Amino acid sequence: MGQENNLTQKRTTSTGGLPTTTTTTTTNSRNRTLPRGRQIQKTFNNIKITILCGFVTILVLRGTIGVNLGTSQNDAVNAAVIEETNRILAEIRSDSDPSDRNQTETFMSLNETYALGPKILNWDTERTSWLDKNREYPNFVKGKPRILLLTGSPPKPCDNPIGDHYLLKSIKNKIDYCRLHGIEIVYNMAHLDMELAGYWAKLPMIRRLMLSHPEVEWIWWMDSDAFFTDMVFELPMSKYKDYNMVIHGYPDLLFEQNSWIAINTGSFLFRNCQWSLDLLDAWAPMGPKGPIREEAGKILTANLKGRPAFEADDQSALIYLLLSKKDKWMEKVFLENSFYLHGYWAGLVDRYEEMMEKYHPGLGDERWPFVTHFVGCKPCGSYGDYPVERCLSSMERAFNFADNQVLKLYGFRHRGLLSPKIKRIRNETITPLEFVDQFDIRRQHEGTVEPKN
Amino acid sequence: MLERCLGSRRLRQMQRAFRRGTLTFLCLFLTVIVLRGTIGAGKFGTPEQDLNEIRQQLYSRGRRVEPHRVLEEVQSSENNNDNNNYATFDITKILKDEEAGDDEKRDPNTPYTLGPKISDWDEQRSSWLSNNPDYPNFINPNKPRVLLVTGSSPKPCENPVGDHYLLKSIKNKIDYCRLHGIEIFYNMALLDAEMAGFWAKLPLIRKLLLSHPEVEFLWWMDSDAMFTDMAFEVPWERYKDHNFVMHGWNEMIYDEKNWIGLNTGSFLLRNCQWSLDILDAWAPMGPKGKIRDEAGKILTRELKNRPVFEADDQSAMVYLLATGREQWGGKVYLENHYYLHGYWGILVDRYEEMIENYHPGFGDHRWPLVTHFVGCKPCGKFGDYPVERCLKQMDRAYNFGDNQILQMYGFTHKSLASRRVKRVRNESSNPLDVKDELGLLHPAFKAIKLPTSS
Numbered sequence: 001m002g003q004e005n006n007l008t009q010k011r012t013t014s015t016g017g018l019p020t021t022t023t024t025t026t027t028n029s030r031n032r033t034l035p036r037g038r039q040i041q042k043t044f045n046n047i048k049i050t051i052l053c054g055f056v057t058i059l060v061l062r063g064t065i066g067v068n069l070g071t072s073q074n075d076a077v078n079a080a081v082i083e084e085t086n087r088i089l090a091e092i093r094s095d096s097d098p099s100d101r102n103q104t105e106t107f108m109s110l111n112e113t114y115a116l117g118p119k120i121l122n123w124d125t126e127r128t129s130w131l132d133k134n135r136e137y138p139n140f141v142k143g144k145p146r147i148l149l150l151t152g153s154p155p156k157p158c159d160n161p162i163g164d165h166y167l168l169k170s171i172k173n174k175i176d177y178c179r180l181h182g183i184e185i186v187y188n189m190a191h192l193d194m195e196l197a198g199y200w201a202k203l204p205m206i207r208r209l210m211l212s213h214p215e216v217e218w219i220w221w222m223d224s225d226a227f228f229t230d231m232v233f234e235l236p237m238s239k240y241k242d243y244n245m246v247i248h249g250y251p252d253l254l255f256e257q258n259s260w261i262a263i264n265t266g267s268f269l270f271r272n273c274q275w276s277l278d279l280l281d282a283w284a285p286m287g288p289k290g291p292i293r294e295e296a297g298k299i300l301t302a303n304l305k306g307r308p309a310f311e312a313d314d315q316s317a318l319i320y321l322l323l324s325k326k327d328k329w330m331e332k333v334f335l336e337n338s339f340y341l342h343g344y345w346a347g348l349v350d351r352y353e354e355m356m357e358k359y360h361p362g363l364g365d366e367r368w369p370f371v372t373h374f375v376g377c378k379p380c381g382s383y384g385d386y387p388v389e390r391c392l393s394s395m396e397r398a399f400n401f402a403d404n405q406v407l408k409l410y411g412f413r414h415r416g417l418l419s420p421k422i423k424r425i426r427n428e429t430i431t432p433l434e435f436v437d438q439f440d441i442r443r444q445h446e447g448t449v450e451p452k453n
Numbered sequence: 454m455l456e457r458c459l460g461s462r463r464l465r466q467m468q469r470a471f472r473r474g475t476l477t478f479l480c481l482f483l484t485v486i487v488l489r490g491t492i493g494a495g496k497f498g499t500p501e502q503d504l505n506e507i508r509q510q511l512y513s514r515g516r517r518v519e520p521h522r523v524l525e526e527v528q529s530s531e532n533n534n535d536n537n538n539y540a541t542f543d544i545t546k547i548l549k550d551e552e553a554g555d556d557e558k559r560d561p562n563t564p565y566t567l568g569p570k571i572s573d574w575d576e577q578r579s580s581w582l583s584n585n586p587d588y589p590n591f592i593n594p595n596k597p598r599v600l601l602v603t604g605s606s607p608k609p610c611e612n613p614v615g616d617h618y619l620l621k622s623i624k625n626k627i628d629y630c631r632l633h634g635i636e637i638f639y640n641m642a643l644l645d646a647e648m649a650g651f652w653a654k655l656p657l658i659r660k661l662l663l664s665h666p667e668v669e670f671l672w673w674m675d676s677d678a679m680f681t682d683m684a685f686e687v688p689w690e691r692y693k694d695h696n697f698v699m700h701g702w703n704e705m706i707y708d709e710k711n712w713i714g715l716n717t718g719s720f721l722l723r724n725c726q727w728s729l730d731i732l733d734a735w736a737p738m739g740p741k742g743k744i745r746d747e748a749g750k751i752l753t754r755e756l757k758n759r760p761v762f763e764a765d766d767q768s769a770m771v772y773l774l775a776t777g778r779e780q781w782g783g784k785v786y787l788e789n790h791y792y793l794h795g796y797w798g799i800l801v802d803r804y805e806e807m808i809e810n811y812h813p814g815f816g817d818h819r820w821p822l823v824t825h826f827v828g829c830k831p832c833g834k835f836g837d838y839p840v841e842r843c844l845k846q847m848d849r850a851y852n853f854g855d856n857q858i859l860q861m862y863g864f865t866h867k868s869l870a871s872r873r874v875k876r877v878r879n880e881s882s883n884p885l886d887v888k889d890e891l892g893l894l895h896p897a898f899k900a901i902k903l904p905t906s907s
Contacts, residue, residue, distance in 0.1 A: 059487040088841045092614055097871050117880035130885050136900035142587075155872040157617035160539040164616035165609040171623060172639040179636050186631070187624040190855075190874045192864060208862050211884035212894055379539060387536040393547040407642065410660050416551025420607035422642045428568035432663040433581050440664075442588075 093157045107290025108195060114288045116193075116207050116280060123274040127214045137215040139272075141182065145217035145237055147269075149178055150205060152188030153224045153380065162392065163380035169399045170224055176406045177228040180441045183220070199265075199314050200287035207280050210272045223266040224380075226342065226373040227398045231405040232441050233339065233364035235269075243334040244271040245279065248342040251335055258323060260300070260307035263335065264342040265315040266373050275332055282325070286317040339364035345374045349394040352401045352417060361405050362444075372398045393418060409439045544609055565647065565740045567659050567732060574726040578666045588667035590724075592634060593902050595690055597669035599721075601630055602654075602661060604640030605676045605832065614844065615832035621851050622676055628858045629680040634899045635672070651766050652739035659732050662724045675718040676832070678794065678825040679850050683857040684891050685791065685816035686898045687721075692786055696723040697731065699770075700794035701787040710775045712752070712759035715787060716794040717767040718825050727784055734781075735773060738764040791816035797826045801846040804853050804869055813857050813891055824850045845870070861889045 108114060120126075131139055139146050151174060158164045171187060178185050186209060191197050193204045202221050209219055218237075240246050249263030270276045286296035296312035300320055307316055322329055340348075348369050355368050364370035374395055376385035384391055397417040404413045411426030426435065437443065559565070571577075582590055590598050603626060610616045623639060630637050643649060644656040654673055662671060670689075692698050701715025722728050738748035748764035752772055759768055774781055792800075800821050807820055816822040826847055828837035836843055849869045856865045863878030881887050 056483055056487065060483065064486075085840050088844065089614055092617075092844060097867075097873050118882040120882055120884070126883070126885055134895065136902070137895055138901065141901070153620070157614050160542075161613040161616060162539055162542065162544055162609055164614075164620055165544075168605070168616050168620050168623070169641070171620065171627075172641060175623075175627070175637050175639050179638070184631050185627055187627050189621070189624060190859060190864065190872075192862075192874065194873075212862055212889075214885060215895070382539055383537050384539070385537070388539055388542045389536070389547060392542065392544065396547060403642075409664055410644075412642065412644065416549065418548055419550040420548055420641075421550050422644070430569050430571045431577065432571075433577055433666060436581075436664055436666065 093159075108288045108292055110291050110295060114195065114285055114292070116204055116284050119281070120211075120277055121274075123211075123277055127272065130214045134215070139215050139217040144182070146215060147183045147218045147220055147235075148209060148213065148216045149174060149183050149185045149220045149222060150188065150202070150209060151185070151222045151224055152201070152205070155189045155191070158380035159382040166379045166392070166395055167224055169395075170227060173227050173399060173402055174222065176402070177231055180231060180406075181234055195288040195290075196284070197289060200284075203280055203284050203287065203314070206270060207277065210270070210276065214272065216272050218269045218271055220269045221265070221267070222371075223373065225375070225377060225395075226266050226371050227395070227402060228370070229343070229348075229372045229398055229402050230361050230364050230368050230370045231402060232362040232444060233368075233370045235341075240269075240271075240334055242332075244273055244275045244332040245269065246334045246336055246341070248337060248340070249335040250337055254319065254322070254335070255326075258303065258305050258319075260304035260316050260319060262319055263315065263322075264373070264375075265318055266375065267342045267371055279321075279329060282329075283314070283318055283321055286312040286320075287314070340366070340369040340371055342373045343369040343371050345372050345377075345394055345398070348372050349397055352397055356401075374398075405441070409436070409441070411435070548608070559647065565737060565744070567645075567656055567736050570733070571663075571729055572726070574663075574729055578724065581666045585667070590667055590669040593898075593900075596634070596898060597689055598667055599635045599670045599672055600638055600661065600665060600668040601626060601635050601672045601674060602638045602640065602658065603674045603676055604653075604657070607641040607643075610832035611834045612832060618831040618844070618847055619676055621847075622679055625679045625851055625854050626674065628854070629683055632683055632893055632896060632899065633686060636668075647740040647742075648736070649741055652736075652745075655732055655736050655739060655766065658722065659729065662722075662728060666724065668724050671722045671724060673717075673720055673722070674823075675825065677827070677829055677847075678719050678823050679847070679854055680822065681795075681800075681824045681850055681854045682813050682816050682820050682822045683854060683893060684813040684896075685820075685822045686896075687793075692721065692723075694784075695786040696725060696727045696784040697721070697781075698786045698788055698793065700789060700792065702789055703787050706771055706774050706787065707778055707782070710756050710771065712756040712768045712771055714771055715767070715774075716796075716825070716827075717770055718827065719794040719823050721793075731773075731781060734777070735766070735769060738769040738772075739766070792818070792821040792823055794825045795821040795823050797824050797829075797846060797850065800824050801849055804849060808853075824853075826850075857891060857893065860891065861894050863887075 131137070151171070153167050158167070171185075174185060177183075186205075188201075188205050191201055192208060193201070196204055206219055206221060209216070235246075245268065247263050247265070247268040253259040254262035270279075285292075286300075287293065293311040296317065297310055300312055300316040301307045301309045303320060303323075304316055322333065348366075349372065359367040361368055374391065377391035377395065378384040379391065379395065400414040400417045400419070407413050407422060408425075411424060411428075412422045413425050415421050415423050429435070582588070592598055603623070605619050610619070623637075626637060629635075638661060640657055643653055644660060645653070648656055658671060658673060662668070698721040699715045699717065700719065705711040705714030737744075738752075739745060745763045748769070749762055752764055752768040753759045753761050755775075756768055756771055774785060800818075801824065811819040813820050826843065829843035829847065830836040831843060831847065852866045852869045852871070859865050859874060860877065863876060863880070864874045865877050867873045867875050878887065
């Protein structure tokens with residue numbers, strides 16, 4: 001009985017309460033003789049108190065730590081949902097495909113020669129006769145040649161989500177420029193030819209589009225990491241009437257130094273004609289994945305200045321082609337460097353504020369670059385050649401720099417070149433059309449009509 | 454000592470009272486804790502929340518606090534050597550507002566307006582059109598100039614694959630619009646902070662109508678809607694006497710007042726005074742905060758089957774039409790003969806059946822024009838449907854539409870679930886003799902009208 005009382009004392013003091021029982025038990029502990037009934041009652045009371053305290057403790061623990069049976073169920077469900085979602089996302093982002101079950105990758109051997117398609121010999125005459133028969137699809141619209149902008153990205157999600165976000169911003173930027181200048185866009189997300197995957201994938205697509213769209217006069221390839229930064233500038237197509245290919249580059253770097261970055265295939269134009277088909281056929285052989293591309297890479301590194309060792313890429317291959325068969329091809333290739341058909345980003349992005357202060361859109365050159373091209377950033381991959389923060393903040397700046405020119409018509413601009421938010425620069429009015437006349441970029445090119453071919 | 458001052462009996466009484474008082478307080482304290490723990494007494498929170506808050510407080514000094522996300526991808530690594538690795542980068546580090554001061558705070562007592570009231574837009578526009586014959590509002594006698602408007606947030610999606618699906622969606626729209634001679638405006642700017650969320654389209658639409666007088670019809674399309682019939686051309690002549698075309702049913706709006714009687718995810722709006730007026734009448738339920746919440750309650754009360762949430766633009770339009778039929782109903786066309794908006798749930802499982810039995814060009818249940826993934830919210834972290842179903846079906850719908858584009862060039866996807874393509878037509882040495890089955894390479898609705906004088 002004494003023991004019982006001690007134990008009871010211990011329990012009651014641990015929950016910090018119920019001193020009344022303590023007092024009664026302390027007084028009672030002096031009296032050794034207790035009637036049975038009262039003993040039982042006391043025991044009963046103690047047990048009640050114990051249970052009550054136990055119950056209260058459990059409830060309090062549940063409330064604070066969520067330790068017990070009820071709350072863990074929700075967590076388990078949540079955890080299952082998260083796991084399932086992650087599994088689905090991993091599946092989507094992997095390169096595996098339900099159609100890949102029975103396929104093993106085979107590469108072309110060094111002995112085989114690759115062809116983009118059956119050789120076509122009379123494309124110019126075919127095209128001219130088609131255009132004659134289909135006059136409702138002319139190759140010149142309002143005096144300007146019909147241009148088709150081709151760009152694209154791989155069919156699977158980028159290795160990291162920020163890459164897809166910048167692909168989205170990039171295509172919006174291109175949509176804006178092309179809407180203002182009447183250019184159509186084809187966004188390619190399919191590998192038409194598994195052998196020419198990667199940067200070579202543009203070749204079969206260019207050829208395919210040329211042959212399917214005879215009404216298109218020029219096909220303009222643009223990389224997904226290139227942004228238009230001069231929304232007003234228009235290509236001076238009359239300059240190129242005697243040429244079939246327009247590419248940004250420097251003659252001295254190309255012919256004297258044989259540099260592997262003498263020209264840039266991130267933004268170039270091809271006329272839709274037999275000459276272009278022939279060039280594509282001559283360009284393609286270094287492309288097929290596997291031993292051919294590897295070997296070709298070695299040849300290119302050996303022959304071009306500054307080229308690191310890696311598999312053959314389309315740019316180096318084109319330089320090599322133009323250098324080795326200079327007499328055949330260079331006559332119809334225009335190396336453009338009077339404006340930034342391709343503008344290497346590093347020297348441009350920090351000067352945007354200075355440009356906004358001193359110059360105006362429409363120049364296209366180093367004062368207000370036409371295109372800012374983020375070579376080496378590779379936001380869609382896992383690693384780029386430059387620090388991520390620099391790349392992404394520069395891309396954001398370039399995007400906003402261009403977007404400001406589009407938003408000007410609507411009376412807005414970004415709150416700083418790094419801000420996704422906009423602010424009003426012109427109040428709403430009941431006669432909006434006067435500003436439309438003043439600010440619409442399309443109207444700024446009236447009167448500059450090209451002579452028809 | 455105390456005993457001597459107060460007398461032993463007194464002391465005992467005080468002690469007892471003290472003990473009882475302690476007991477009472479203790480019990481009260483326990484009761485409060487237990488109640489907080491079990492019921493979670495409302496705004497005071499639970500002890501677990503307190504613990505989390507304290508944790509957050511302590512850690513927020515060191516690194517940026519990210520809200521709890523189900524689909525969170527960014528692992529905030531302390532490794533600063535990994536500068537070139539995109540996976541460990543947090544984009545919020547670089548975005549910043551430099552010129553923030555300009556927030557025009559609207560006086561809450563004045564009613565919200567989209568802009569100053571314009572009353573003569575039709576006259577202004579027609580005189581502009583006659584002064585600018587190079588920018589006609591009709592490309593061909595039966596084909597008005599159309600601007601397709603869509604958009605998304607300027608910040609990266611919270612879902613790691615959300616931006617990829619937005620990219621596929623805009624590619625899909627680019628393809629359809631290229632075939633049909635429609636221009637696209639992809640919006641990534643929030644024009645009016647008060648009309649954020651689903652209401653953001655209203656100020657944007659008004660701004661575009663006023664800035665592009667040459668546009669005859671503005672086609673708003675949600676970013677989660679995809680074109681699945683590339684050959685279908687909208688029957689523009691049908692709407693020559695109407696100004697607002699939405700997918701819906703007259704009975705469901707005017708008789709039932711059903712909140713899904715129409716869909717504002719894909720609609721056509723003519724560029725005219727009437728449209729400006731209906732936008733002005735539509736907007737008042739939109740402003741964020743108390744107005745939107747109160748309006749939501751009204752809409753839930755008035756409309757059939759509407760759940761309780763803040764006012765959305767679709768319910769507001771249902772309400773506007775149901776209560777203002779005489780004023781607006783005459784110029785509103787509720788189209789249901791083809792899927793200007795097609796609810797994805799009833800369409801996506803039937804794609805194989807459609808491929809077998811029908812062909813593109815119908816636009817209706819046989820081959821839907823638009824498959825709209827309502828409720829999927831691929832850009833956000835939570836949708837109304839399971840993630841797997843949504844994303845897999847969006848892939849299928851995208852491929853279903855893309856197959857019609859690829860077949861122009863002789864390719865098709867290996868299956869509706871596959872990203873890979875296979876050749877279905879061999880390359881030919883006479884490419885111009887080969888016709889694509891659907892005639893989409895040079896369709897009639899894209900042909901330029903030839904001058905009749907020759």
